[in-house]
Amino acid sequence: MIENLMMGFSVSLTFQNILYCFVGCLLGQVIGVLPGLGPVATISMLLTLTYKLDLTPAIIMLAGIYYGSCYGGTITSVLFKIPGEASTVVTIIDGYQMALKGRAGKALGIAAFGSFFAGTFGTIVLSIIAPVLANLALVFGPPEYATLVVLGLTLVTYLSSGSVVKSLMMAAVGLAIGTIGMEPTTAQERFTFGSLTLAEGVEIAVLAMGVFGIAEILSLAESELKRVDRDTAVRSPRRLRELLPDLKDWARSAYPIVRGSVLGFFLGILPGGGAVLASFASYAIEKKVSHHPEEFGKGAIEGVAGPETANNAAVSGCFIPLLTLGIPTNVVMAVMMGAFMIHGVTPGPMIMQKQPLVVWGLITSMYIGNAILLILNIPLIRFFVKIMEIPFVLLSPLITLICLIGAYTINNNPVEILIMVILGVFGYLLAKFEYNPTPLMLAFILGPIFETAIRQSLIISRGNAMIFVARPIAGSILGATILVTFAGPIMRFIKHHLGPRKGLDPV
Amino acid sequence: MSTKREIIGALFFVCFGLFLGWQSFKYRIWAYNGPRAGFFPLGIAIIIVVLSLIIIVKSLIDRSDVIKSQARKEEQIRLAKEAGVLNYSKAAYYVILAGLFALLITSVGFLITSFVYLLIMLKFVEKMNWKMSILWTSVSIAVSYLLFVRALDVQLPAGILRMY
Numbered sequence: 001m002i003e004n005l006m007m008g009f010s011v012s013l014t015f016q017n018i019l020y021c022f023v024g025c026l027l028g029q030v031i032g033v034l035p036g037l038g039p040v041a042t043i044s045m046l047l048t049l050t051y052k053l054d055l056t057p058a059i060i061m062l063a064g065i066y067y068g069s070c071y072g073g074t075i076t077s078v079l080f081k082i083p084g085e086a087s088t089v090v091t092i093i094d095g096y097q098m099a100l101k102g103r104a105g106k107a108l109g110i111a112a113f114g115s116f117f118a119g120t121f122g123t124i125v126l127s128i129i130a131p132v133l134a135n136l137a138l139v140f141g142p143p144e145y146a147t148l149v150v151l152g153l154t155l156v157t158y159l160s161s162g163s164v165v166k167s168l169m170m171a172a173v174g175l176a177i178g179t180i181g182m183e184p185t186t187a188q189e190r191f192t193f194g195s196l197t198l199a200e201g202v203e204i205a206v207l208a209m210g211v212f213g214i215a216e217i218l219s220l221a222e223s224e225l226k227r228v229d230r231d232t233a234v235r236s237p238r239r240l241r242e243l244l245p246d247l248k249d250w251a252r253s254a255y256p257i258v259r260g261s262v263l264g265f266f267l268g269i270l271p272g273g274g275a276v277l278a279s280f281a282s283y284a285i286e287k288k289v290s291h292h293p294e295e296f297g298k299g300a301i302e303g304v305a306g307p308e309t310a311n312n313a314a315v316s317g318c319f320i321p322l323l324t325l326g327i328p329t330n331v332v333m334a335v336m337m338g339a340f341m342i343h344g345v346t347p348g349p350m351i352m353q354k355q356p357l358v359v360w361g362l363i364t365s366m367y368i369g370n371a372i373l374l375i376l377n378i379p380l381i382r383f384f385v386k387i388m389e390i391p392f393v394l395l396s397p398l399i400t401l402i403c404l405i406g407a408y409t410i411n412n413n414p415v416e417i418l419i420m421v422i423l424g425v426f427g428y429l430l431a432k433f434e435y436n437p438t439p440l441m442l443a444f445i446l447g448p449i450f451e452t453a454i455r456q457s458l459i460i461s462r463g464n465a466m467i468f469v470a471r472p473i474a475g476s477i478l479g480a481t482i483l484v485t486f487a488g489p490i491m492r493f494i495k496h497h498l499g500p501r502k503g504l505d506p507v
Numbered sequence: 508m509s510t511k512r513e514i515i516g517a518l519f520f521v522c523f524g525l526f527l528g529w530q531s532f533k534y535r536i537w538a539y540n541g542p543r544a545g546f547f548p549l550g551i552a553i554i555i556v557v558l559s560l561i562i563i564v565k566s567l568i569d570r571s572d573v574i575k576s577q578a579r580k581e582e583q584i585r586l587a588k589e590a591g592v593l594n595y596s597k598a599a600y601y602v603i604l605a606g607l608f609a610l611l612i613t614s615v616g617f618l619i620t621s622f623v624y625l626l627i628m629l630k631f632v633e634k635m636n637w638k639m640s641i642l643w644t645s646v647s648i649a650v651s652y653l654l655f656v657r658a659l660d661v662q663l664p665a666g667i668l669r670m671y
Contacts, residue, residue, distance in 0.1 A: 165565070169520060169558045175551045176527055183534075183544040190534060190544055214605075222598040393635065397628035398647050400601065401621060404608050405651065409661050417609035421602060428598070433516035451547040459541035 024064025032072020122316025178447025214424025268317025616666020
């Protein structure tokens with residue numbers, strides 16, 4: 001392992017590769033901040049830039065773009081409540097609340113440090129057990145995926161400080177919105193009502209910008225009181241030292257960062273929503289183990305540290321199936337696979353033997369890329385916080401315009417803008433009726449995976465639902481789901497009815 | 508939140524669930540070898556309707572006098588605080604102007620539509636003065652143009668102006 005890492009660093013620490021890594025991180029972050037342009041669009045747009053490069057710098061640059069754009073998504077989640085990327089949706093819950101309290105710098109700072117730690121952890125673990133973990137991912141079939149999604153959606157109940165039933169309702173609505181468009185197995189159109197735009201389904205970016213960004217802008221637009229509160233809270237005098245996390249923040253974030261790294265890395269291996277699941281699972285766990293669960297949803301730093309670390313660790317994890325098995329686990333990895341193939345290299349079991357310099361150069365460049373992001377962003381935190389201090393009257397029309405342009409650029413289709421606005425009104429009304437849209441987003445992302453997994457499972461079992469229980473891993477995950485669901489009420493019942501009775505004289 | 512509001516919200520989702528379930532039957536639910544396109548949405552529709560009914564029943568059961576009077580008190584405090592400073596029309600203008608932007612961007616073009624949109628928002632909706640509105644609009648549109656069109660080579664409609 002040490003020799004492999006040394007070999008990798010000898011490749012990634014050349015001036016040329018550090019430069020490409022830096023350019024990738026910078027470009028990725030700048031574009032990741034723009035709503036509507038996530039890592040997939042960013043990498044796709046910049047893929048052509050890499051044609052003239054050799055394979056190693058090309059892949060290093062593309063990887064830099066990927067996690068650079070992930071951090072860019074974090075910035076918009078914290079500052080504007082607009083998730084730049086699916087895995088940064090959870091960051092909104094506490095990150096935005098921290099920003100409203102004048103603690104945006106601390107949220108961004110802890111996200112940057114957590115991501116750096118996750119990148120370091122991921123690099124080391126990746127180098128040790130990549131092939132073993134890849135084989136583990138192969139064991140997961142449709143029933144395992146279906147039960148894993150059920151577990152993820154159940155964890156959703158921990159995300160809302162409000163009603164559990166309402167959280168589940170939002171998850172169901174998210175699954176429903178996910179059915180719009182082409183059905184995943186037979187490509188039959190559903191709920192399109194003759195619209196060509198809806199035939200392609202609702203775009204993730206459009207849903208995110210609408211339900212979170214536009215809804216928040218409408219909510220602030222209607223209430224002068226909220227705007228004054230916001231403008232007052234974010235305009236606190238501070239030095240750079242005060243902007244960054246202090247010892248107390250570090251003390252509260254240390255364990256969430258460690259837990260998030262482990263959780264994110266292993267969940268990132270799973271195809272589909274690995275990074276998304278990792279961030280949601282991390283949030284749920286942190287809320288569960290926290291000594292101050294009531295602070296979650298109101299600006300708890302653990303609610304940023306854990307998920308941000310988890311989603312960055314998942315980035316490292318998702319390279320494993322690509323490099324060791326040649327299986328891309330998400331769209332970004334598919335584009336990366338395309339980059340490999342453009343240069344005449346096919347990722348798979350033999351790549352580590354045939355192209356060790358490329359593979360280990362890529363793995364070690366992730367560590368360098370995260371270090372670059374940290375060095376780049378710490379001084380920029382003051383700049384980002386300044387953006388928050390721009391009065392809302394100036395900022396909100398501009399953010400709205402950028403969202404409108406971002407929605408248009410997804411498919412060069414103005415109908416996407418209308419869909420975003422409608423979803424924005426929907427999100428605004430959800431807030432009025434005290435429904436939290438975060439579970440909706442998770443369910444929307446996982447919905448197609450869930451449906452495909454259920455249908456494939458039922459086809460395999462010829463309609464017998466016992467397949468979800470009979471298979472050991474699926475059954476275990478389902479058991480864990482039931483435990484998670486009923487543990488709280490059972491414990492409360494035991495405590496209330498069978499615990500020591502108050503007011504009785506001890507005999 | 509008041510019981511009435513809870514019930515109204517839940518009734519909306521009941522209607523949504525019923526509509527979803529009705530539409531699901533247009534696609535086949537089951538075939539000889541497994542579920543078809545309508546299976547999953549039908550399942551979700553049933554869940555939505557059930558959850559909505561649970562919310563309605565919970566709202567009705569929780570209608571104790573103590574909760575009602577507390578909710579009434581909180582509502583009065585909230586209304587007093589926000590008396591005269593709740594501006595639904597501003598939110599409506601945001602929605603209407605965004606809709607108009609969507610309708611006009613292709614025919615009129617990105618530059619003109621964005622400029623006019625931002626200017627109207629700043630001057631007439633947010634009530635800024637002319638100088639600040641024009642300055643902020645000009646800078647914002649220039650930066651947006653340089654970023655999206657020049658730097659990222661994103662295709663945005665030229666519309667009336669065809670110089671780019």
